[in-house]
Amino acid sequence: MKSHYRVVVIGGGVVGCSVLYHLAKLGWTDVALVERKALTSGSSWHAAGIFHALNADPNIAALQAYTIKLFKEIEAESGQNVGLHMTGGINVASAPERWEWLKAAYRIFQTMGIDTARLVGRDEIKAMWPLMDVSDVLGGLYDVNEGHIDTYGATYAYAGAARKRGATIIEQNRVLALNRKPGGWEVVTEKGPIACEHVVNCGGLWAKQVGLMAGLDLPVTPMEHHYLVTETIPEIAAMSSELPLIVDLEGFTYTRQEGKGLLVGLYEKNFKHWNMEGAPWDFGIELNQEDIDRIAPELEFGFRRFPCLQKAGIKKWVNGSFTFTPDGNPLVGPAPGVPNYWTACGVMAGFLQGGGVGLSLAEMMVNGEASTDIYGMDIARYGGWASNREYLRQTTGQFYSRRFVMTYPNEQLWAGRPLRTAPAYEAMTRNGMRWGAMWGLEIPLYVAPSKDFEETPTLKRSNAHDVVGAECRKTRESVGLLDTTGFSRYEVRGPKAQAWLDRVMASRLPGPGRCALAPMLSPSGKLRGDLSVFNWGDGTWWIMGSYYLRQWHMRWFQDHGEDGVSVRDISDDWVGFSLSGPKSRDVLEAAVRNADVSNQAFRFLGCRALDVGLTRARVGRLSVNGELGYEINVPASEHLTLYRTLKKAGADFGMVEIGFNAMLSLRIEKSFGLWLREFTQVYTPGETGLDRWIAFDKPGFIGRDAALKERDQGTAKRRLVTLEIAAGDADGSGWEPVWRDGKRVGYITSGAYGHTIGKSLAMALIDKEHAAVGTDLTAHVVGVERRAKVIAPSPYDPAGARMRI
Numbered sequence: 001m002k003s004h005y006r007v008v009v010i011g012g013g014v015v016g017c018s019v020l021y022h023l024a025k026l027g028w029t030d031v032a033l034v035e036r037k038a039l040t041s042g043s044s045w046h047a048a049g050i051f052h053a054l055n056a057d058p059n060i061a062a063l064q065a066y067t068i069k070l071f072k073e074i075e076a077e078s079g080q081n082v083g084l085h086m087t088g089g090i091n092v093a094s095a096p097e098r099w100e101w102l103k104a105a106y107r108i109f110q111t112m113g114i115d116t117a118r119l120v121g122r123d124e125i126k127a128m129w130p131l132m133d134v135s136d137v138l139g140g141l142y143d144v145n146e147g148h149i150d151t152y153g154a155t156y157a158y159a160g161a162a163r164k165r166g167a168t169i170i171e172q173n174r175v176l177a178l179n180r181k182p183g184g185w186e187v188v189t190e191k192g193p194i195a196c197e198h199v200v201n202c203g204g205l206w207a208k209q210v211g212l213m214a215g216l217d218l219p220v221t222p223m224e225h226h227y228l229v230t231e232t233i234p235e236i237a238a239m240s241s242e243l244p245l246i247v248d249l250e251g252f253t254y255t256r257q258e259g260k261g262l263l264v265g266l267y268e269k270n271f272k273h274w275n276m277e278g279a280p281w282d283f284g285i286e287l288n289q290e291d292i293d294r295i296a297p298e299l300e301f302g303f304r305r306f307p308c309l310q311k312a313g314i315k316k317w318v319n320g321s322f323t324f325t326p327d328g329n330p331l332v333g334p335a336p337g338v339p340n341y342w343t344a345c346g347v348m349a350g351f352l353q354g355g356g357v358g359l360s361l362a363e364m365m366v367n368g369e370a371s372t373d374i375y376g377m378d379i380a381r382y383g384g385w386a387s388n389r390e391y392l393r394q395t396t397g398q399f400y401s402r403r404f405v406m407t408y409p410n411e412q413l414w415a416g417r418p419l420r421t422a423p424a425y426e427a428m429t430r431n432g433m434r435w436g437a438m439w440g441l442e443i444p445l446y447v448a449p450s451k452d453f454e455e456t457p458t459l460k461r462s463n464a465h466d467v468v469g470a471e472c473r474k475t476r477e478s479v480g481l482l483d484t485t486g487f488s489r490y491e492v493r494g495p496k497a498q499a500w501l502d503r504v505m506a507s508r509l510p511g512p513g514r515c516a517l518a519p520m521l522s523p524s525g526k527l528r529g530d531l532s533v534f535n536w537g538d539g540t541w542w543i544m545g546s547y548y549l550r551q552w553h554m555r556w557f558q559d560h561g562e563d564g565v566s567v568r569d570i571s572d573d574w575v576g577f578s579l580s581g582p583k584s585r586d587v588l589e590a591a592v593r594n595a596d597v598s599n600q601a602f603r604f605l606g607c608r609a610l611d612v613g614l615t616r617a618r619v620g621r622l623s624v625n626g627e628l629g630y631e632i633n634v635p636a637s638e639h640l641t642l643y644r645t646l647k648k649a650g651a652d653f654g655m656v657e658i659g660f661n662a663m664l665s666l667r668i669e670k671s672f673g674l675w676l677r678e679f680t681q682v683y684t685p686g687e688t689g690l691d692r693w694i695a696f697d698k699p700g701f702i703g704r705d706a707a708l709k710e711r712d713q714g715t716a717k718r719r720l721v722t723l724e725i726a727a728g729d730a731d732g733s734g735w736e737p738v739w740r741d742g743k744r745v746g747y748i749t750s751g752a753y754g755h756t757i758g759k760s761l762a763m764a765l766i767d768k769e770h771a772a773v774g775t776d777l778t779a780h781v782v783g784v785e786r787r788a789k790v791i792a793p794s795p796y797d798p799a800g801a802r803m804r805i
């Protein structure tokens with residue numbers, strides 16, 4: 001053990017070993033892993049070792065596919081057998097809606113380039129798995145690249161390959177404390193202190209405590225999990241080949257062959273947390289007592305699905321523990337506000353995801369950014385609120401018990417809600433507003449037509465379709481009122497505020513009393529934000545953007561901070577409403593007594609302080625709906641007053657309350673993109689059309705060289721386009737493949753029904769040679785191929801005249 005390393009990785013489970021391996025592979029070889037006992041002595045030693053392709057987040061599915069490909073590579077590199085059983089695997093569906101979902105998921109796999117998957121019918125499933133009762137099975141999704149590995153072998157293979165590349169592993173050495181030092185950390189271990197520049201928390205079951213060592217309360221908790229292993233089953237012993245892995249989406253079970261018997265694991269509805277504050281430090285290679293009563297319903301289902309289990313003896317029960325986060329995805333990346341502290345923890349499926357997690361974290365550390373869009377597992381997708389113990393208990397429990405249950409895009413889950421509400425929430429609820437959850441905040445969806453109205457969860461258009469349609473039409477005809485608490489707001493002040501914004505934003509900054517769209521780039525020219533900048537003219541600037549990116553953007557602002565400028569997240573302090581539609585000026589005029597808000601006095605993209613009713617508001621003249629519009633921001637304590645004021649002022653102008661669902665439809669008629677859909681951290685300005693807003697002649701902004709290169713060399717190979725789809729009963733939602741003459745030429749980024757123009761619309765990233773307006777294409781929407789055509793952007797009011805009236 002040396003006294004100094006560039007990086008100390010804490011924890012020698014599969015994830016820590018993968019991080020160590022990938023750091024060394026990317027060239028950082030002065031790295032050490034410190035393990036409390038022997039490698040694998042957390043969750044890793046007793047995992048079932050299965051790996052499969054399916055994940056609700058296509059980006060994570062792609063990283064899972066990377067992990068699966070890596071097993072052979074690390075085996076060859078390390079010389080350690082990983083016990084790979086590439087048996088293939090089938091996700092089986094026995095309910096029509098789940099079968100429909102699998103068919104849609106199969107198409108999304110094609111978008112991600114996972115071409116090894118295919119749909120299989122009941123007979124083929126029976127042929128592959130003769131011992132399964134398939135009487136109610138409708139079909140399945142089969143992938144040859146699924147199976148299981150030896151968990152001990154895989155962990156040691158990562159470790160061995162890392163060692164061969166120069167990394168160090170120090171076992172039987174617990175990390176006791178972390179002390180921040182200039183330029184890095186002092187890692188206090190049982191064997192003495194180690195100085196390093198970076199630490200990585202791969203603490204698995206102890207990640208909570210390893211976080212607290214640096215003052216971080218991570219949203220992660222262990223939970224119990226069972227599987228059983230049977231004695232030899234004679235029918236299996238008689239088989240000449242190994243059975244494929246089965247994930248039973250209705251039965252909450254996964255099943256694979258183990259020796260000449262079976263291994264059956266269960267995700268029970270009656271979940272149980274285990275040591276929410278982290279495992280005890282003296283916890284060894286131990287298991288929990290099995291709790292068969294608790295898992296009985298799922299067990300019974302498994303026994304019906306695989307009748308051979310009814311006669312089989314049970315050789316072993318495993319009730320172990322592993323960690324969960326509120327959405328079940330890992331916590332990866334630099335910890336916001338704690339320099340040089342990185343996390344790769346909360347990894348619920350370390351053997352399935354460990355390779356992708358290790359690669360992404362190492363890329364972030366070595367290259368400054370991951371090569372794929374890992375927002376879905378970025379630690380900065382959560383704020384401090386997610387570590388509330390009750391929130392964590394409810395959300396992790398919900399995730400666990402729904403591990404294999406599909407979530408419909410329009411489905412609202414119960415856990416951890418309502419957590420944060422806008423001050424006008426109760427009043428709006430009384431008026432029928434229905435809510436969804438975003439980053440812990442209740443956001444308005446639509447106003448229900450009656451108290452008893454229940455929206456049906458579906459992949460297709462729901463029974464709220466017409467309700468939302470009416471909100472859209474009313475907005476276009478008169479005026480819609482939208483609660484904009486779910487927008488983020490950052491205040492930028494200080495003598496260097498303007499210079500800082502000029503460096504961080506790629507666009508030209510607005511003059512006093514003006515606002516402007518502002519793309520933000522990384523040094524490599526990838527997108528970091530699709531923001532709006534407001535210059536209030538009094539030395540105060542605001543940045544506004546997507547609410548769920550609050551922590552993610554603040555981390556970026558802090559990482560690029562400088563003396564003489566302060567950036568504050570004021571999203572909890574400032575909230576608001578927007579008015580949009582041709583009559584919105586009339587409503588504003590009725591609410592503002594002593595100011596001229598005429599078109600001449602308050603122009604499109606202007607912003608100013610205004611007294612709206614009794615509130616002291618800051619108002620921007622803009623609208624994401626493509627209409628004359630105003631975003632009215634007020635201190636949170638004045639939100640309810642603003643609501644009442646606008647409701648009263650709007651009564652004579654046919655104003656309706658609308659929700660985000662209407663906004664999502666209205667904005668697509670204008671081809672306005674959204675973050676995580678049209679814009680992500682791996683797309684570029686040239687691909688997405690955001691280059692329109694880049695001030696290429698402005699010196700010194702982050703990402704300028706790369707953006708210039710993309711423009712001058714024409715390196716963007718695809719284009720963001722608008723599609724009209726002959727969709728029938730469903731609209732695109734994102735990731736569906738788009739085809740031309742049987743060749744995959746791109747994919748949908750988001751879709752919605754355009755209620756004003758009466759067409760199903762989508763935005764899509766298409767290879768540029770197929771992106772011309774008028775090109776005939778097809779797209780799979782909910783698994784069904786439908787005609788699609790590239791149309792000119794902004795099918796509603798292409799000239800943008802209505803925003804300027």
Ligand SMILES: Cc1cc2nc3c(=O)[nH]c(=O)nc-3n(C[C@H](O)[C@H](O)[C@H](O)COP(=O)(O)OP(=O)(O)OC[C@H]3O[C@@H](n4cnc5c(N)ncnc54)[C@H](O)[C@@H]3O)c2cc1C
Nearest residue numbers: 011013015036042043044048049050175204320350351352
């Ligand atoms: C019953 C069961 C079945 C499972 N089945 C599967 C499966 O089929 N497929 C799959 O992909 N996943 C499965 N998992 C999950 C899988 O086991 C975990 O996702 C994975 O092991 C997590 O690995 P890790 O490295 O993050 O954490 P861990 O394995 O918990 O490793 C963390 C390590 O950090 C060390 N450590 C912690 N604190 C310190 C400290 N202060 N100083 C030094 N060392 C420290 C610990 O000793 C430990 O070795 C299963 C889990 C269970 C319980």
